[in-house]
Structure formats: structure tokens, C-alpha cells
Amino acid sequence: MHDPQAPPDDLEYRNGPGTRVTYRARQRRTDRTAWLGLTLHLPAFLLSFAVVLAVALALRAWLGVPVWLPTALWAASGILAFHRPAEGFLARHLLGLHRPVPTELARLVPVWREVTARAGVDGNRYELWVEDSDNVNGLAAAGHIVAVSRRALRDLPTSRLAAVLAHELGHHSSGHAWSDMLSWWYAIPGRLAWRGLALVRPWLVRTVRGTSVTALSVLVILSCYLAFATLKATYGLPLLLLALPCLTAAVGRRAELRADVHAARLGFGRPLVRTLHERLAEESALPGTARRPRFAARLLSHHPDPRTRLHHLQRYLEGRG
Known part of the structure; x- marks a missing residue:
């Protein structure tokens, strides 16, 4: 019996029961965005x-x-990140x-089968899985x-x-999901060490405060000299570390656009555009101060704003993609 409160089933299914039709047999390849993301996480590694x-x-x-x-x-523990349990x-x-x-599950499975059949993947x-979120x-x-x-x-x-x-399948098909997981997994020891330093920071602050002005001045001068010598010897390459958060966020935004393209190529461009228009309308209804994030927040965001995503999807709606 049909639930009157259920969302309408407006998808044209192209594969009947017991059949599997391949529409896009170009999947499961790792694109440059995934490799670039791994490269940018090399310092953390x-x-x-x-x-x-x-x-x-x-x-x-x-x-x-x-x-x-x-x-x-x-080094071998990364395999665990892809072990089913x-x-x-x-x-x-x-x-x-x-x-x-x-x-x-009854709603998800038929839709997922249609998406994967069009993509030509198993x-x-x-x-x-389901996320408990109202977004x-x-x-x-x-x-x-x-x-x-x-x-x-x-x-x-x-x-x-x-x-x-289809958008999320695009992240898997392009290698974004596994590269993000490896980047996160192999950065765990570094994050734990950083948290350990945060725990001893109050003790360091108290120690510094108890140090004489002369000793503190010598320490600051020595630190500045070592920093300058390191930058000079490495041609300023360590300064690139300051740009890593922005570069990593830019790669994340590029990955989102690639996943949008994947969904559009499978024939879901117009439904995705309608979803983005709805999100844009929700953002427009917010108060002026919360409507648009600050420049720094946009620069460090791993997700492009809906307008940018709509702009990049336009060519696929016009048949030029």
C-alpha cells in the first residue's frame, strides 16, 4: 500500500527485475584529484x-x-581501513x-540498483548506511x-x-573516498602527538614564565636563527606548509565538482540541480550575517557553494559535457 506521505517515485527505471544494464562502463578509476590530495597530505604522513x-x-x-x-x-595498518568490520x-x-x-532499505535498494546499473558497477x-541528520x-x-x-x-x-x-558513487569511482581515508588514517599518530603537546602546553607556559628575561631572549633569538637558517637552506619550502590547508580545501572542492559531473553523466544532472536550487533557497532564507560565510571560511571549505556547483553543471544540462 502506498504511503501518501512518502516522496514521489519519479525515477524512470531502466533495468527490470533480474536484469543489469550497463550505461557507463568507465568507472573505478583514480583521477588526479585523489592523487593530488594524497600528495598534499605527505607532510602529515x-x-x-x-x-x-x-x-x-x-x-x-x-x-x-x-x-x-x-x-x-x-605502514601495513592502512589495510585495516578497508576491512569490512x-x-x-x-x-x-x-x-x-x-x-x-x-x-x-526498501526505499534505498531499488534506487541504488538503478544508479549502479547506469554506472556499470556492482x-x-x-x-x-543512513546518517541521522536533518540536512x-x-x-x-x-x-x-x-x-x-x-x-x-x-x-x-x-x-x-x-x-x-550517484554523487557519492562518483567519489568512490574516482578514488576520492579511499584517498581521503588513507590520508586520515596515516595522520593519526601525528594528531595524537599534537594533542599530547596540547596537554603539556600549560606546563611549558609556566616554565617559560619562570625563565629569566635574558634566557628567554637568548631562546627567542636562537629559535629565530634556526628558523631563518632552515628557510634559507630549503629555499623557503617550509613556508608552503602554511598554504597546505587552503590547497587541501581547494582539492576537496574540486573533488565535489567531479562527483557532480559523475552524477550528471549518469543522467541525474537535472535532479541534482533541483536539489542545489533548494539548498540555495534555504541559505537565502537565513539572516544576512549567516547567509554567506566569511572569505576565510570559504577558502578553507572543502565543499563549493551551490552557485559554483550549479555553474559547473550547466554545460551538462545543455548537452556540452
């Missing part, structure tokens, strides 16, 4: 490697553990997702996680829900 190496040296001094063993285990743990406890209940290799949103993570928000599942017409799923 090196910092984590230094932390792991320091721990390995300490273990060798205390317990006689070979240095290569902890470093090799850490580990992904399930990350989905529940890190991303805040839950498995679809039967009613949610939809069974992915796992569908229209989707998520692609690790090697197999595809999620949509509770509001998207509840309110969007079927074609627009398919557009959201």
Missing part, C-alpha cells in the same frame, strides 16, 4: 612516521623490539551512521561506505535521492 619511529626507538631501548617491526606494522566500526563510532531499517560491493546530505567513505541523511531519505523524490547516491 612524514610527521606521523617521525612519531612512529620515535616510539619504535623507545621500544627498542626499553624492550629490545626491532625498530623495523612497529614501523612496518604501522573495521569500516563498520568507523561508520558507527566515528561517522555516526546506522544500518538502514527495513523501511529505509552495487553489492558497497554497503548502504540533505550524502557521504562516501573508505572503500565501501555509501550513506545518505535521514532527511534526504525521507523528503527527496526518488530521482533526487538517486542524484545524491
Whole structure:
């Protein structure tokens, strides 16, 4: 029996029961955006490697553990990020997702089958999840996680829900999901070390305050000299680290646009445009101070604004993509 409150099923299904039609057999390739994202996370990887190496040296001094063993285990640990049980743990406890209940699954599965049939990929290799959010949103993570928000599942017409799923499939097909997961995974030791420094910061502040003015001045001069010598010896390359957050955000925005193109090429461009117009209308209804984020926030955002996404989708609606 049809639920009068359910969103309309306005999607034209092109594959009947028991059939699987390939419409776009160009998927599962890693694009330049994914490789660039990994490259920009290289400093974080090196910092984590230094932390792991320091721990390995300490273990060798205390317990006689070979240095290569902890470093090799850490290097191989990235495989765990794509192990199904580990992904399930990350989905529940890190991303805040839950498995679809039967009613949610009954709506998701036919739409997902249509999207993956058009893409020419095996939809069974992915796992569908639901995010407890009142925003229209989707998520692609690790090697197999595809999620949509509770509001998207509840309110969007079927074609627009398919557009959201096609966008997230684009992140998987282009390698964005696995490259983001590896970047996050291998940066964990560096983040833990940074948090450890934050814990001892009050003690350092108290120590500095108790230091004489002469000793503090010598320390500042020595630090400035070492910083200048390092910049001179490396031709100022460490200054590029200051630009990394902006560059990483720019790559993230590019990945979102690539995922939009993926959805448009599968035939979901117009439903995606309608979803973006609705988001733009919601933002326009906000108070003036909250309507548009500040320049710095836009520069560090990993998601382009709806106007930018609409501009890049226009060519695919006009048949020029």
C-alpha cells in the first residue's frame, strides 16, 4: 500500500527485475584529484612516521623490539581501513551512521540498483548506511561506505535521492573516498602527538614564565636563527606548509565538482540541480550575517557553494559535457 506521505517515485527505471544494464562502463578509476590530495597530505604522513619511529626507538631501548617491526606494522595498518568490520566500526563510532531499517532499505535498494546499473558497477560491493541528520546530505567513505541523511531519505523524490547516491558513487569511482581515508588514517599518530603537546602546553607556559628575561631572549633569538637558517637552506619550502590547508580545501572542492559531473553523466544532472536550487533557497532564507560565510571560511571549505556547483553543471544540462 502506498504511503501518501512518502516522496514521489519519479525515477524512470531502466533495468527490470533480474536484469543489469550497463550505461557507463568507465568507472573505478583514480583521477588526479585523489592523487593530488594524497600528495598534499605527505607532510602529515612524514610527521606521523617521525612519531612512529620515535616510539619504535623507545621500544627498542626499553624492550629490545626491532625498530623495523612497529614501523612496518604501522605502514601495513592502512589495510585495516578497508576491512569490512573495521569500516563498520568507523561508520558507527566515528561517522555516526546506522544500518538502514527495513523501511529505509526498501526505499534505498531499488534506487541504488538503478544508479549502479547506469554506472556499470556492482552495487553489492558497497554497503548502504543512513546518517541521522536533518540536512540533505550524502557521504562516501573508505572503500565501501555509501550513506545518505535521514532527511534526504525521507523528503527527496526518488530521482533526487538517486542524484545524491550517484554523487557519492562518483567519489568512490574516482578514488576520492579511499584517498581521503588513507590520508586520515596515516595522520593519526601525528594528531595524537599534537594533542599530547596540547596537554603539556600549560606546563611549558609556566616554565617559560619562570625563565629569566635574558634566557628567554637568548631562546627567542636562537629559535629565530634556526628558523631563518632552515628557510634559507630549503629555499623557503617550509613556508608552503602554511598554504597546505587552503590547497587541501581547494582539492576537496574540486573533488565535489567531479562527483557532480559523475552524477550528471549518469543522467541525474537535472535532479541534482533541483536539489542545489533548494539548498540555495534555504541559505537565502537565513539572516544576512549567516547567509554567506566569511572569505576565510570559504577558502578553507572543502565543499563549493551551490552557485559554483550549479555553474559547473550547466554545460551538462545543455548537452556540452
